[in-house]
Amino acid sequence: MSRIETHLADLGIVLPEPVAPVANYVPFVVTGDLVFISGQVSIGPDGLITGKLGKDVSLEAGIEAAHACGVNLVAQLRAACSGDLDRVRRVVKLGGFVNCTHDFINQPTVVNGASDLMVAVFGGPGRHARTAVGAPSLPLNAAVEVDGVFEIS
Secondary structure, three states: OOHHHHHHHHHOOOOOOOOOOOOOOOOEEEEOOEEEEEEEEOEEOOEEOEOOEOOOEOHHHHHHHHHHHHHHHHHHHHHHOOOOHHHEEEEEEEEEEEEEOOOOOOHHHHHHHHHHHHHHHHOHHHOOEEEEEEEOOOHHHEOEEEEEEEEEO
């Protein structure tokens, strides 16, 4: 078991099978030493986490939805690294999209659910640049979607 896989187990995180694309795109692209992972929606162990922040999803539930997106990003990253997460050198950038009302202003707090996970899993190299924006809707009514760029060896 790799160092990162051992750390995931210590954190109590079980990576799911990577989610297959629902449209005409690939889940990730590896170019040079970078991996670009397509947006991962908020699918947790109990299924898709749906709804709109500021209306029918609490801030805490939104943070958990972003955490689920982060877990799905790491699952895709493991696939991109042929199963070896120890190849990850750095989390470069996350882009977070929050399904929210027009007056909701806590997108950064929500997306911290994914950002905090990256730091917990990868330590210092998990710190990254980031975007956190609100959206009037997301695919499948997902509460959150996060994409990412990672550096690998």
